[in-house]
Amino acid sequence: MLVNKHHPLNPLDYQPPDLVTPNVPAGPGELVLLRREAAAAVERMFAAAGSNGVSITVQSSYRSYATQVSLYGSYVAQKGQESADTSSARPGYSEHQTGLALDIGDANVGADCEFTICVEETAAGRWVAAHAADYGFVVRYPPGLQAVTGYLYEPWHLRYVGTAAALDMRARGIPTYEQYLGLQGAPGYK
Template sequence: MCHDCVAGGAASGASRRSFARFLAAGAGLTVLAACTPEAPVAVAPSSPAPVPTVTSDYTSPSAAAVESTTAAAEPPAQAPVPPSAAASLPGQFSLTDPASPWVVVNKHRPLQPADYAPADLVQPNVQLAVSGEAALLNSTTAAAAEAMFAAAARDGVVMTLASGYRSYGTQVATYNGYVAARGQADADTASARPGYSEHQTGWAFDIGDGGGACGFQPCFADQPAAVWVKANGHRFGFVVRYPWWLHPITGYYYEPWHLRYIGVEAATDMANRGISTLEEYFGVEAAPGYAGN
């Protein structure tokens, strides 16, 4: 558990504790995430209802952490944005082609085709915390990641590639494992459906901190790697894809470890305008849940 590893002062601690309380109250102590790379073990029908569990990636806040919270955090105000703020940029890319750096993948916008696989997967020359397909990115994202990791290292910050590409077949196994263990409703919050994950595009990956603290937990937001990348990622074309308190737009709770490449121009423009989500920036509808459900 990592409920007591928040750093950065009283204000930061209160906000993180409030986040833990929010998760517990609104999601039954399940961290809602887009990035689960490994299917859990199914629970037999005769087994008692399981307590909140830890997957290979995520740790749910403990009951003690929830009970110790006292303040409710307010979501940050989002500045109004035009139907497509990106229209002001000179270069335009497809929002539907999975080979495009601007493709928007969410619970309303599956990949087409659903079993898409990048043709240019490579292993970036960065510090890895994984192997196999999870260590791969498309070639453009890999080059940008190498430059970003090197810049962070020059600033004394060590980060790791914690989860990269995820094939359609891997997502099928992951999602089906969640359905078998917890039912579809819970699976739809804990694991992206096959064909609905940015990891399948090669444009997205998860980072870890070089010290290994708070991996895939809310307190990761206060670790050096997360703090550095939030402030500097746009210089290399990356955005934090699932920002704080914007799950009604993105469909996923805060994931300070999940980075998405959209190009330096677009990422910098988003930062300068104070726009936090791709849905708002590219003028597409919010996707809090799967369409039709």
């Protein structure tokens, strides 16, 4: 399931049928919901990271259409639509709404490093960059590829694509899901 600025969910207010709460650490007040397969994979991934001394937390996971309406609207109000479109998906175009995406943090780093580029320098950020594919996840918005993904670099945003696809992407050096699927980039909304 590809969701980007050219491929919205259908229907726009889509809700996954199999959302579950994985047994993983979460940020304050965060209810973690993922699709069943992604939830099982994230439990395995967090356990493996923990055995390496890395404490990953979920800062955000599934978001409903209504939640995305509110979140996107707040970004537009703060910084205008053009700027908001580089860091937040419009309702119906969000990977979080699929139940296959999550934003991670490092439990040993302060809140100042949540949802910022410094995540890549944390133990959690380095660990997922090296190992997420082993569990079916990719860092969905890599650096320097905004013209393809439509979003600025987000080392904290992971997308479950399945182990076979994630490992194939890593082995072949394909950095984005669009490129892996052989599709054109989606830098802006159609």
